[in-house]
Amino acid sequence: MIDSLMNILKTLWFDYILEITEILYSRYLLETTGVIFAILLLLIIVLMLKKIRKRRYKPAKEDIAGGGEEFVSDDMGIGEKGTRRREVPGEPPVSKPPGIMGRLKSGLGKTRQSLTGRIESILSEKSITDSDALEEIEEVLITSDVGVETTMALMKKIEQNASTFSGPDDLKTFLKSEMLKFLIHPRKMDLSTKPYVIMVVGVNGVGKTTTIGKLAHKYQMEGKKVLIGAADTFRAAAVEQLEIWAERSGSDIVRHRENADPAAVAYDAIEAGISRQSDIVIIDTAGRLQTRVNLMEQLKKIKRSITKRAPDAPHEVLLVLDATTGQNAISQAKAFHEGIGVTSLAMTKLDGTAKGGIVIGICNTMKLPLQYIGVGEQIDDLQPFDPEKFIDAIF
Numbered sequence: 001m002i003d004s005l006m007n008i009l010k011t012l013w014f015d016y017i018l019e020i021t022e023i024l025y026s027r028y029l030l031e032t033t034g035v036i037f038a039i040l041l042l043l044i045i046v047l048m049l050k051k052i053r054k055r056r057y058k059p060a061k062e063d064i065a066g067g068g069e070e071f072v073s074d075d076m077g078i079g080e081k082g083t084r085r086r087e088v089p090g091e092p093p094v095s096k097p098p099g100i101m102g103r104l105k106s107g108l109g110k111t112r113q114s115l116t117g118r119i120e121s122i123l124s125e126k127s128i129t130d131s132d133a134l135e136e137i138e139e140v141l142i143t144s145d146v147g148v149e150t151t152m153a154l155m156k157k158i159e160q161n162a163s164t165f166s167g168p169d170d171l172k173t174f175l176k177s178e179m180l181k182f183l184i185h186p187r188k189m190d191l192s193t194k195p196y197v198i199m200v201v202g203v204n205g206v207g208k209t210t211t212i213g214k215l216a217h218k219y220q221m222e223g224k225k226v227l228i229g230a231a232d233t234f235r236a237a238a239v240e241q242l243e244i245w246a247e248r249s250g251s252d253i254v255r256h257r258e259n260a261d262p263a264a265v266a267y268d269a270i271e272a273g274i275s276r277q278s279d280i281v282i283i284d285t286a287g288r289l290q291t292r293v294n295l296m297e298q299l300k301k302i303k304r305s306i307t308k309r310a311p312d313a314p315h316e317v318l319l320v321l322d323a324t325t326g327q328n329a330i331s332q333a334k335a336f337h338e339g340i341g342v343t344s345l346a347m348t349k350l351d352g353t354a355k356g357g358i359v360i361g362i363c364n365t366m367k368l369p370l371q372y373i374g375v376g377e378q379i380d381d382l383q384p385f386d387p388e389k390f391i392d393a394i395f
């Protein structure tokens with residue numbers, strides 16, 4: 001499109017220059033002056049067109065959406081206009097329905113099928129007042145990872161109100177409103193604090209680095225200046241993966257050599273964030289240590305080091321959880337909260353599991369705000385958590 005526009009422009013401008021040149025000739029001005037004038041004009045136009053082209057180029061969303069756990073750092077590709085860029089492995093881009101709700105519904109398809117699909121099928125055969133039906137519904141909730149405690153609370157309410165339901169739709173409406181009561185709305189970020197520091201934690205492979213990359217991209221798109229601190233220094237690949245995300249999202253990055261002290265990296269990242277006037281500093285951390293150092297002790301040290309440079313930071317300790325690990329996510333949340341004090345949660349890989357009920361279970365057990373949910377590997381698949389939209393998508 002832009003190319004064809006440029007061609008038309010070039011043709012029009014060229015004709016125009018020829019006309020000017022002819023006028024210059026016809027008025028018996030110096031021949032050479034006319035030619036030099038035409039060349040100069042042509043040069044200016046070509047330079048202007050090149051500038052427009054540069055400004056119009058933006059990286060494709062799927063370029064940024066990858067982020068495999070393992071990757072080869074010298075896996076280079078030739079990017080647009082001869083720029084060499086590294087490929088981030090991940091799922092190949094799949095075409096998904098447009099819009100936040102469309103992507104959410106498509107990502108939560110497996111949970112919807114397992115939770116509401118099965119409840120509908122039970123109620124198509126049995127009455128809700130039937131004890132068999134109630135037992136089966138309880139089983140559906142438990143196997144969808146809503147959690148025992150939350151399931152018990154829901155079942156008690158259903159039993160109390162069962163006589164008022166005239167069909168499956170009534171139960172669905174009731175369940176929707178009851179489940180909604182367990183969900184917690186995300187915390188509002190107070191971006192007047194500059195830099196707003198987010199320390200990202202979680203066990204290995206849950207999606208910390210990918211989530212940081214997607215978040216950095218999201219904040220940059222909102223016009224925020226982001227700096228990422230590579231405090232997972234235990235694997236060279238971890239830093240390289242983060243560097244790719246920083247490059248793609250246009251964020252700054254602070255990194256040290258491999259095996260450097262992660263607490264020192266975090267300190268330097270805050271220092272750089274302050275001096276470069278970044279709006280947001282995101283610190284990546286390791287999920288598993290190859291050394292004998294205890295992970296939680298290491299994380300505490302990183303947190304202390306952040307606070308040393310900015311007394312009110314970190315403003316957020318974001319725990320990333322992998323939905324496919326089911327009830328393990330709850331035990332991880334308890335351990336991290338006890339160890340370093342978690343302020344908010346992100347739940348990834350909801351697209352890869354039928355157990356999306358974990359979102360309800362985790363909110364009800366931890367009473368911590370769920371900030372983001374990951375429903376796929378593409379950039380738009382990390383969404384701010386919206387309790388109403390989430391419930392609508394699984395029913």
Ligand SMILES: Nc1nc2c(ncn2[C@@H]2O[C@H](COP(=O)(O)OP(=O)(O)OP(=O)(O)O)[C@@H](O)[C@H]2O)c(=O)[nH]1
Pocket residue numbers: 066067068069090091202203204205206207208209210211232238286287288348349350351352373374375376377381
């Ligand atoms: N399907 C799906 N995959 C995801 C999602 N989020 C992350 N992943 C994938 O999960 C894998 C691990 O992600 P990483 O970001 O490397 O995880 P990490 O927590 O940083 O791992 P460590 O650095 O080893 O601790 C990658 O292949 C990601 O593409 C999601 O929402 N959906």
Ligand SMILES: [Mg+2]
Pocket residue numbers: 208209210232238
């Ligand atoms: Mg990582």
